[in-house]
Amino acid sequence: PxxxxxxxxxxxxxxxxxxxxxxxxxxxxxxxxxxxxxxxxxxxxxxxxxxxxxxxxxxxxxxxxxxxxxxxxxxxxxxxxxxxxxxxxxxxxxxxxxxxxxxxxxxxxxxxxxxxxxxxxxxxxxxxxxxxxxxxxxxxxxxxxxxxxxxxxxxxxxxxxxxxxxxxxxxxxxxxxxxxxxxxxxxxxxxxxxxxxxxxxxxxxxxxxxxxxLISFSEAMSRANDAEIASAEVSGPGFSPYFYFQDEDKEHAVWFxxxxxxxxxxxxxxxxxxxxxxxxxxxxxxxxxxxxxxxxxxxxxxxQTRQPLELIKSTDTITDVGDGEIVTVDEDRRDGTRKLAVDADGYLTAKYVTFAQFPTLYHQGAGGEHQVAITFDDGPDPRWTPKILDILKAANVKAAFFLVGVNAERYPGLVRRIVNEGHEIGNHTYYHPNLALCWPEHIRLELNATQLLLETITGRATTLFRPPYAADTGPTQQRVKQQRHDGSVILLHDAGGDRSQTVEALPRILDWLHTRGDTVVPLSTLLGTTRDAVMPPVLGNAQSLTRLVSSTGFRVYHSIEQFLWAFMIVATALVVIRTLIVVWLAYRFRRGPKTDFAEPISVLMAAYNEEKVIAETLRTLLATDYKGEIEVVVVDDGSRDRTAAEIERVAGSEARIRL
Incomplete structure (x- = not known):
């Protein structure tokens, strides 16, 4: 960059x-x-x-x-x-x-x-x-x-x-x-x-x-400034500036x-x-x-020519100082100065009077050669976090959990268990966004909301933060073995997916580290400080109103969220039940196979002196294969014989006949 x-x-x-x-x-x-x-x-x-x-x-x-x-x-x-x-x-x-x-x-x-x-x-x-x-x-x-x-x-x-x-x-x-x-x-x-x-x-x-x-000129300036070096010179015979400084128990030599x-x-x-x-x-x-x-x-x-060379202008260049994977940011900027001169042989010389201060990332946590910290991201998760805590408790190991705010808000009991069992907690944002794609206001909101939530749940603040989307791929135990020599902090995850591999590998990782001669220590130990320093207790009278408001707000938010989840579950269940009832009714009263419809008919027949044949004629009419209802209406047309009496006799046993 x-x-x-x-x-x-x-x-x-x-x-x-x-x-x-x-x-x-x-x-x-x-x-x-x-x-x-x-x-x-x-x-x-x-x-x-x-x-x-x-x-x-x-x-x-x-x-x-x-x-x-x-x-x-x-x-x-x-x-x-x-x-x-x-x-x-x-x-x-x-x-x-x-x-x-x-x-x-x-x-x-x-x-x-x-x-x-x-x-x-x-x-x-x-x-x-x-x-x-x-x-x-x-x-x-x-x-x-x-x-x-x-x-x-x-x-x-x-x-x-x-x-x-x-x-x-x-x-x-x-x-x-x-x-x-x-x-x-x-x-x-x-x-x-x-x-x-x-x-x-x-x-x-x-x-x-x-x-x-390998360092840049800006990093050389930041290290000299951090070590409070009095001055450095560019002079004969070598005309190569340098300085020495002490960093903890290590002596450094910087030539640039x-x-x-x-x-x-x-x-x-x-x-x-x-x-x-x-x-x-x-x-x-x-x-x-x-x-x-x-x-x-x-x-x-x-x-006009001398001034830009004697003034060491502080820019937006970010410099790195120290060793370790834990970083503290210092945004201070300050210009430096050097005095130029020309010696007797015509060579340009310089004396650094003040060293420039650039935006600096101070690296800490290198620890001892056999000190290592274990950290977990994205939790807590009710399925995986308790199992991991049980393993750590059995091994008497303290770890650091970088918590996602939305998960901490859902499972405050797990957050309290993490702290009560002696582990350290850090801020991992509220909704786990990619911070590289977020506006500064969004980032501040993510961090502040998570910080207030953790203070409300545990009564402690945290000075630890890890941005989301750190890599965690490949076979867990094998990855730890391959990369242990590159750093002192092991990154694992206790949420955000199927973490059965982490649960399965964690005991073997602890055994391997022990066999290697490593000691698993809290992050605060790598930093050379205490647990209370990285997780300072929130004083009873400090920001009490803020904590009360935030605590009440989170409880209300949690209750509303739980109600909405319950409402969604009940509503979904009712929709499913209604659907099942509708399906059953549709099946129960389904239409049968389609049949031919036959309309009812009436047969009108006039009779005049038909005594001898009328009975047989009526029986023949009623013997039809017509599927619909049928009636026979006989009209006596003034017969002089017993036609009417014969019709009544037949109608007495057949309701479909009327005279």
Whole structure:
């Protein structure tokens, strides 16, 4: 982030940009590509030529075998590799590529030279350039400068890291070392073909440690300010500023490069008539370097030129101080000052009078080598948290629980149990949002609501906070074993999903830590403080009205929420019951199969002197297969025989006949 911010601010002063985009990962020529579309847009807008860096640095380890096997490998493999690089450069509309291959076996010098020549030819055919980084010292044993000078467009002399991060503390680019190497490299060669890379960064060595920490100029200032260093100087013979300080029981040595060392080295670059200079690395530099570009070679300052160099302007750059995964934020800013002078030999000197204060993250909690804290996020959860508490209680281990406010409000009894059993609690926001996507007002509301809730439930505040969305993937026990050496805080979860894996693995994790010789301690112990300090009790007369209002509010809110949940459950149950009743009634009174409908009919028949046949005629009519109702109405038409009497006789046994 600091690199990109510096690029945006100073893009108008930059002609070429070398982002770390490509890495050769193995001897097959496979590439790891880490491009950035933001750079493409910015470079195109500002007219900056892109020259992506191509390295053999995988993680923190150089992989010389990858380059050796590629250089010594078959032409087809080399062709495929070159085409892959060209494809990246074309897509980025880059001017070319900068090669930084280190720790190569000198036995491969000829193979490497041929391969770089072949690489350069392919780039030139595509109207692109090849620049080659040259490290002073033994790295020159495998680079044939004379042979490559005909095909390489630019050599980049990396004139920094005189003392590496694995060496004992010392200057990063002393005057004699820098000037000596620039003259050796440019001797008997075309000086215009050389670009001199000047460093602007620092190293913080822990005396007795294995490796120094790479820091920015701003971080060097913050550490000096925090350690209350009286002053530091840039003066002969080395012209390399440094200071020592004590951090708890550890002694530190900080050496760094600044705008003053930059100006002295830039003058030498110009005196040697090199083709240009580069700055390593963007984002870690002394901000005054950009003002230093206008300083004349003879260092004759006027007040307008001197003032930006003597004032160490505090910016929004965030710095880090200390070790450990627990962070305290200090937003204070304060400008610093240094006094410039020119010595008898014409070199620029400086004395730091006050060190600038930048926004700082103070890291704590590194603890002892065998001290470790266990933390749980997202709880409490009525299914998993009690099981975890039982395991911790059986093992006599105290942990820290970072609670989500909405869960704490639902299960206040679990929150009280956590505190009563001696564990520590922290704020994990109220609704577990992604804070990177939240407005500042939203963040404050999340934190304040959770803080008030925890105070109301437990009678204690908390100074511990962890933002949501920390990673928790992969097999739990295996992950702890692999990453234990990287830190002293183990992050687990007791809510937010199926945490059976955590419950199952926790006893084994505790056993493994014990076998390893680790002691599980509370977070407060890692911080070198007490439980009451990280969870201060809320005094009875302190903010009593606020606590009363918040307590009442949370209880009312909890009651309303519980009522709404009950209402929703009852309403849902009633809807389900009603639906079942409707379904049963629909089934019970469902329609049967469709049948043919037959209307009732009446048959009218006139009879006149039909005594002999009328009875048989009526029986025949009634014997019909018609499905509907039927009646026979006989009209006696004045018969003189016994027709009417015969009809009445038949009707006496058949209701469907009427006379």
């Amino acid at each position: 600091d690199s990109y911010a510096s690029l945006e601010q100073h893009a108008s002063q930059i002609t070429h940009l070398c982002p770390e985009w490509m890495t050769v990962t193995n001897g097959m020529g496979d590439l790891q590509i880490d491009g950035d579309t933001r750079l493409l847009k910015l470079a195109a807008t500002k007219g900056i030529a892109l020259m992506p860096l191509l390295t053999n640095l995988v993680g923190d380890v150089w992989q010389p075998e990858a380059i050796e096997n590629l250089a010594h490998g078959p032409p087809s493999r080399q062709d495929r590799f070159i085409e892959n690089v060209l494809s990246v450069l074309r897509n980025a509309k880059a001017l070319g590529v900068v090669i930084d291959w280190q720790q190569i076996d000198p036995a491969y010098k000829k193979d490497l030279t041929k391969f770089i020549d072949k690489f350069a030819d392919a780039l030139h055919d595509d109207n692109k350039e090849l620049w080659l980084c040259v490290q002073p010292g033994q790295e020159l044993d495998y680079i044939d400068l004379d042979a490559l000078s005909e095909n390489v467009d630019r050599f980049v002399a990396m004139l920094f890291d005189e003392t590496s991060d694995t060496d004992p503390p010392g200057p990063l680019a002393s005057r004699s070392w820098f000037e000596g190497w620039i003259r050796v490299l440019l001797q008997d060669s075309d000086a215009k073909q050389w670009i001199i890379a000047i460093g602007s960064y620092g190293y913080d060595w822990t005396i007795g440690g294995k490796k120094a920490e 490069l600044d705008a003053v060392t930059f100006l002295n080295q830039l003058r030498e670059v110009r005196d040697q008539k090199a083709g240009g200079f580069a700055l390593y690395r963007l984002g870690s530099e002394d901000p005054a370097i950009w003002d230093a570009l206008s300083v004349p070679r003879d260092f004759k300052f006027d007040n």
